[in-house]
Amino acid sequence: MTDSILRLSGISKHYRDGPTALHAVDLDIRRGEIFALLGPNGAGKTTLISIVCGIVTPSSGTILVDGHDALVDYKAARRRIGLVPQELATDAFETVLATVSFSRRLFGRAADPAYVERLLRDLSLWEKRSAKIKDLSGGMKRRVLIAKALAHEPELLFLDEPSAGVDVALRRDMWTLVRSLRERGVTIILTTHYIEEAEEMADRVGVIAKGRLLLVEDKVALMQKLGKRELDLTLVEPLDAVPAELAEWSPTLVHDGHVLRYVFNATDERTGIPGFLRRVGDLGIHFKDLETAKSSLEDIFVDLVERER
């Protein structure tokens, strides 16, 4: 049996006089993994996280955090959770050191200056420890929020849209930090609509749209299972239309008829490529180049979300 650190069963959220934000979501998060929850804006990602953290009350369902019911035994559950919110919500007049130390105590941990110093150094915040938060840049504020979330040494860290509004360098730094946290045994759940982020970091991916969890899959397996490949033939002479004789393969013309594209499933035993190329040759269609490309996680995500619409 898989070691689960978070188990959601039938989590729903209905707002009075409003839409249903979540429809009976079931989800198991494995200890030590990086899980990316993908979804368009308004899909229910933040609502789901907020429910687990105790910020939003669910309409129904149960939440187990490391075996502790988050609604009944909420203290034990919340001690294990750290949250980096999407918004840069900070106490503007507090210093970096004071606000991080505050977060540690708030979550029931005794002061540990050595740990806090190490944490601030890891996040390149130590030099700014005496600075007031209002004087920091947006990127530095984001780091402060991460430090606050990690101040009580949580086992489960939620990163809600960690890359929203941060520059490329900070995004890379954050990815490095996330990986190092995972190496220390911290389980990470990140919500994002940057597919690149999930593709880069996640072990498993969940796709949510309109409050429904559409799938949860190992990232590599997902890309193999749902991934499509494209065969592009760059034509010597452009075509005006796809010849009827090629209808069996349903190719399309792109780049003003200069490229004939055949999309196939890479996992199929018969890809149809030999037959397609033979028929192209028989029809006297000459091509000067040939290349194949696999679809990205983004293609898979868009495809899934479009289907839900």
Add this chain to the structure above:
Amino acid sequence: MNLHGIWAIYRFEMARFGRTIWTSLAVPVITTSLYFIVFGSAIGSQMREVSGVPYGAFIVPGLMLLAIFSESILNASLGIYMPKFTGTIYEILSAPLSPIETVMGYVGAATTKSLLIGLIIFATAHLFVDLPVAHPFLMLLYLVLVAAAFCLFGFAIGILANGFEQLQVVPLLIVTPMTFLGGAFYSVQILPEPWRTITLFNPVVYLINGFRWTFFGQSDVGVGISLGVSFAFLCACLAFVTIIFRTGWRLKA
């Protein structure tokens, strides 16, 4: 019990108070001094004594409570409203804190601030009048009770408020008029009927008179009733705040 968490909130709130300490303390001291000059010296010189107590001394308990009421409501309501306004409330809501622990942190700090201000006004009063205290221990206890009750009241207002102006509505439009009409500057006994009877429906009358009793050993209403009203108010505020946290009303979606 999450003692570290309670202490964290308490220290955070006291640090906020510390950042504005001079204005926080100077305002009540100046205001009280003005009251003494206007009521104690100008009007008091015409009145001499009320129920056998020099008028300047008579108004001290009322003045202290007037400041305690407004400062308690303001401090406690701002304490919880600011995190709501800035968005940092997420951290409080996601922390392993029970409702009572959260209240202890915020209301404990606000009560401490109110007590400090009350005691500074008490000290300031000594500059103007001779002020004996018949029951000093009970005076302090009563001060804590009233400050805690109004801080709880302010805390509830802070949770319910949807804007800064709403924080001001209750203290300015309800509490201050009730204090002025509740015998802060006069004895209820001097009012003609039916105003005397109507005034007795004002709960603030009992708070002020109970507190005044701890100073002079006499009041317009029974001490037992005053204590009962003060406790009832404290319990009502505590129950209301507990319900808010249990249900998440105005705190959680």
